[in-house]
Amino acid sequence: xxxxxxxxxxxxxxxxxxxxxxxxxxxxxxxxxxxxxxxxxxxxxxxxxxxxxxxxxxxxxxxxxxxxxxxxxxxxxxxxxxxxxxxxxxxxxxxxxxxxxxxxxxxxxxxxxxxxxxxxxxxxxxxxxxxxxxxxxxxxxxxxxxxxxxx
Numbered sequence: 001x002x003x004x005x006x007x008x009x010x011x012x013x014x015x016x017x018x019x020x021x022x023x024x025x026x027x028x029x030x031x032x033x034x035x036x037x038x039x040x041x042x043x044x045x046x047x048x049x050x051x052x053x054x055x056x057x058x059x060x061x062x063x064x065x066x067x068x069x070x071x072x073x074x075x076x077x078x079x080x081x082x083x084x085x086x087x088x089x090x091x092x093x094x095x096x097x098x099x100x101x102x103x104x105x106x107x108x109x110x111x112x113x114x115x116x117x118x119x120x121x122x123x124x125x126x127x128x129x130x131x132x133x134x135x136x137x138x139x140x141x142x143x144x145x146x147x148x149x150x151x
Contacts, residue, residue, distance in 0.1 A: 002028060003093045005104040006038040008147050013038040017048045020104055022147045034102070037092050039109050039133045043085025045078070052078055053118035054108050058127075059135030069108055069132065075122050082109055086133040093142055101137050105146040109133050112146045 007014050009029045010021040028034040041047070050071040057067025062079055069078045086109070093101065103110035111131030116124045134144050 001096055001098050002034040002100045002102055003089070003096075003098045004029065004034045004036055004102040005107075005110045005147075006036040006041070007104055008102065009034075009036045011036060011038065013041050013047055015040070015047075015049050015051050020147070025102060025147060025150075028102075035092065035096065035098075037089050039082065039085035039089045041085070042088040043081035043083070045081050045085070050074070050076075051116075051124070052082075052108050053116035053122075053124040054131070055118040055120075055122075058115060058117070058129035059108075059111070059132040060130070060139075062132050063135060063139070070118055070122065072118065072122050072124055082132045085109070086136045089133055090136055090140055090142075093137070094140075098142070100143045100145070102145050102147060102150045103131075103134055103137075105148060107131050112144050113149075 007019045008022045008025040055070045061067035112134040115131040117127045
């Protein structure tokens with residue numbers, strides 16, 4: 001059993017109301033081999049919502065209190081929503097003894113290997129590193145893959 005980012009299974013939960021359907025991931029869910037969850041929705045964010053990035057760091061830095069998740073237009077701190085959702089996602093995985101996650105890449109939340117980082121002008125830049133959820137899952141011994149590197 002695996003846990004996957006809900007948007008990869010075709011659920012319209014992304015910041016803009018869309019999804020990132022991956023047919024291979026959707027088939028895993030349909031066959032009962034994976035469950036879906038969206039950490040941003042679990043954290044209480046709405047659809048649609050303003051895009052965000054990690055300000056002054058990466059996912060690990062948010063957990064360590066050295067960086068924040070902020071919106072790109074107003075710079076509003078969304079860190080608590082992201083952390084709350086990531087913790088709920090982790091609870092789902094643990095409650096089902098899941099040790100593998102397939103996460104959407106290029107996300108400040110799920111981002112595995114690449115994430116959006118905000119500079120001091122609140123402009124987003126794609127950088128190498130993990131988002132908040134990927135960092136938390138790795139810290140808790142869960143194997144993390146993107147939709148691109150999952151076999």
